[in-house]
Amino acid sequence: MIKRKLVLSFPENIVTQPITYKLVKEFNLEFNILRAEITPNMEGKMLIELRGDKDQIDQSIEYLTGTGVSVQEAAKDIIIDMNQCVDCGVCTSLCITQALILDNKSFKLKFNKDKCILCELCLDCCPVSAIKVHI
Amino acid sequence: MAKTIEEINEKIKNGKVLVLNAEEIIDYVKEKGIKKAAKEVDVVTTATFGPMCSSGAFINFGHPDPPIKMTKVWLNDVPAYTGIAAVDVYIGAAELSETEGMNYGGAYVIEDLVLGKPVKLRATAYGTDCYPRREIETYITRDTINQAYLFNPRNAYQNYAVATNSSNRTIYTYMGKLLPNFGNATYCSAGQLSPLLNDPYYRTIGIGTRIFLGGSQGYVSWYGTQHNPGKERLPNGTPCGAAGTLALIGNLKEMSPQYLKACTFHNYGVTIFMGIGIPIPVIDEEMVEFLKIKDEDIYTEIFDYSVQRRNKPSYGKVNYKQLRSGKIKINDKFVQTGSISSYFRALEISNVLKKEIENGKFYLTASVAPLPLEEKYSSLDILSKEEL
Numbered sequence: 001m002i003k004r005k006l007v008l009s010f011p012e013n014i015v016t017q018p019i020t021y022k023l024v025k026e027f028n029l030e031f032n033i034l035r036a037e038i039t040p041n042m043e044g045k046m047l048i049e050l051r052g053d054k055d056q057i058d059q060s061i062e063y064l065t066g067t068g069v070s071v072q073e074a075a076k077d078i079i080i081d082m083n084q085c086v087d088c089g090v091c092t093s094l095c096i097t098q099a100l101i102l103d104n105k106s107f108k109l110k111f112n113k114d115k116c117i118l119c120e121l122c123l124d125c126c127p128v129s130a131i132k133v134h135i
Numbered sequence: 136m137a138k139t140i141e142e143i144n145e146k147i148k149n150g151k152v153l154v155l156n157a158e159e160i161i162d163y164v165k166e167k168g169i170k171k172a173a174k175e176v177d178v179v180t181t182a183t184f185g186p187m188c189s190s191g192a193f194i195n196f197g198h199p200d201p202p203i204k205m206t207k208v209w210l211n212d213v214p215a216y217t218g219i220a221a222v223d224v225y226i227g228a229a230e231l232s233e234t235e236g237m238n239y240g241g242a243y244v245i246e247d248l249v250l251g252k253p254v255k256l257r258a259t260a261y262g263t264d265c266y267p268r269r270e271i272e273t274y275i276t277r278d279t280i281n282q283a284y285l286f287n288p289r290n291a292y293q294n295y296a297v298a299t300n301s302s303n304r305t306i307y308t309y310m311g312k313l314l315p316n317f318g319n320a321t322y323c324s325a326g327q328l329s330p331l332l333n334d335p336y337y338r339t340i341g342i343g344t345r346i347f348l349g350g351s352q353g354y355v356s357w358y359g360t361q362h363n364p365g366k367e368r369l370p371n372g373t374p375c376g377a378a379g380t381l382a383l384i385g386n387l388k389e390m391s392p393q394y395l396k397a398c399t400f401h402n403y404g405v406t407i408f409m410g411i412g413i414p415i416p417v418i419d420e421e422m423v424e425f426l427k428i429k430d431e432d433i434y435t436e437i438f439d440y441s442v443q444r445r446n447k448p449s450y451g452k453v454n455y456k457q458l459r460s461g462k463i464k465i466n467d468k469f470v471q472t473g474s475i476s477s478y479f480r481a482l483e484i485s486n487v488l489k490k491e492i493e494n495g496k497f498y499l500t501a502s503v504a505p506l507p508l509e510e511k512y513s514s515l516d517i518l519s520k521e522e523l
Contacts, residue, residue: 012316042469043318086184086396086408086477090311092461093319093473101461107479125312127186127398127408127475 002054005034005074006061007119010044014068020048027060028052035117037097045096047074047117074118077134080111084130091122091131137419140501143177147495154178154414154492156485157328157426164427172427173420178492178499181333182347182412182484183325185476186398188309189289189360190407191227192245192387195281196256198222199273204266205258209233210244217258221266225286228397228407240405242397245285248277249349249390283387285349289359291411293331293379294366294435297322297453297472299465302441307402311475313440317465320437323475326430326455328485330413331379333426335372337364339415341502346383347412347488349395352497353385355506363512372425375434375452379506383411394484410480412488416499430455437465445514 010019015038023029029052038044050057061071080100087109089102099115100122102108122131146152153176155163160179164172194215204221208214212234215224230241247254253274262269277283298310299320306313311321326332334340344355359380366378394410417423435458437450450465457463458472491497 043314043316087479088185088408088474088477090321090473090475093321093471094312094314096471098461102474102478107477107482121314124307124401127311127400127406128396129399 001051002057003049003051004057005047005049007072007074007117008046008048008064009070009119010038010046011068012043015039015042015044017067019064019067019069022063023050023060026063027056029056029060035097035115037117043096045117045119072120075120075133076118078113078116078118078120078122079132079134080109081130081132084128085109086128088127090127091125094121094125096121138177138417140416140499143416144498146177147492147498150495152177152492154180154489156482156489157181157333158482158485160423160426161327161429164423169420169423169427173417173423176417176423179333179415179417179426180412180485180488180492181328181330181415182410182481182488183291183329183476184394184408184410184480184484185323185325186309186400186406187287187290187409188229188406190285190287190409191225191241192248192283192285194224194226194283196222196224196275197279197281199268199271201268202266203258203260203268203271204263205260207259209257210254211239211247212255213239213241213244215241229405231405237399237402237404240397240399242405242407245387245407246392246395246397248283248387249392249395251277277388285353285383285385285387285390286356287383287409289361289380290383290409291330291359291381291413292324292377293329293335294374294433295323295377297435297437297458298440299437299450299470300441301439306441307400308440309400309403309406310440311400311473317468317470320463320465320470320472321475322435322458322472324435324455325476325478325481326433326459327428328478328481330411330415331381332373332433333428334415335368335374335425336508337379337506338422338425339418339502340381340413341505343500343503344413345498345500347410347484347491347497348383348385348390349387349410350391350393351385351389353383355381355502356384357382358506358510361512362507362510364506364508364510365512369432369434371428371432373428373433376436394480408477410484412484414488414492414497414499430459437463
């Protein structure tokens, strides 16, 4: 029995398929959806913890990749260095869960950690390298 | 009734000037009307804070003994242009480091000088009778060099495009990281706060206009490269995309790291965030008509940056209110938007400039010559001499 924390990205054309259901049924996995952002007609993201037999987890990842889902290991933590940040907000366009937003009154960047699914899409977008990851 | 720059400066001197930023004037006009606003408000401060590649600094190092006519120069391993006099160079913001690639470059050298950090100067030369030295390696700081002034050939673009990506791979551009299949869209203008969008026909901003540049007082030195005033415009005067530009000059030694910041766009290169503020004198009612412009009145066009050609396919127009809402519609799909320029910092600069004018530290200037309203915008074609 092992545990793995993964970030799954669902392209918009398969967002409506019951993919997580198959993980239980075919691979006998226990899973815990930690965070998810699924909207019809938009790319979906999910932070998921899988528990089960190592081989079956590997097979399930193969299955997921085959359906078009991209799978990556979850990072531990995303940190925003507010001393570097210039509040441009370019990162907010990449943040599917809107953990990163520009406050609509102050126009300052706000990072809501509870919404972050650690997908790391924002990592290489920051022009002043204010976004860092703890692995 | 028309107001002159002299009258406004007299009010600044007497501490009686009324200054609003380009956001505040919107509600002021809504409440009091054009006539009253034109009479009561003297100055409106506009600003922008965004990456502007066409920036750089002229530096004079002073002469070593024995002297050198530098033919190749590196500042912290970033090449500087030296095809001018012996110890004069131009360091461009977008120049990359020869040892660190995109992690360091001209913009970072400029920022390090502003921060007062030591910068390694290395130069080689062929040696002449008057300049016998053939190489030098030393350290400089902002305080050891003679002149250091920014001379930015193209800043403060009057509007800019929105970038998106229709392809099936992530692309890295000067408009930032663009996700596949219209995964996001980025834009780059201060919109209702932006200098040239508040004076769309360059009635007050011209050559010689005193401005806020990177924290110091600088000047508009010329119209910028790629100045394209003939761009299609709305009835309110604002162009629907990249139009006019400014060439700016200012003393680097007086600038502040708060309003000038080196940056790197991943897989694209190095550039510099420039903080610019321009005061617009409220000379008459017509000026108020331009100054009351708000984000929803300013439109720009969405382009597909995955098409690696000069002319990119358009996906229609949007206004800045839609862009700032965080979501726009492209081909019936909702696409998240993000700004490359910082509205927060632009607002801050507009308020700093406002304070400086109120406190009598910043006086307005009439322009010496206007910016052209007609200018050819050429492309580069590959031609033989006979085809010219």
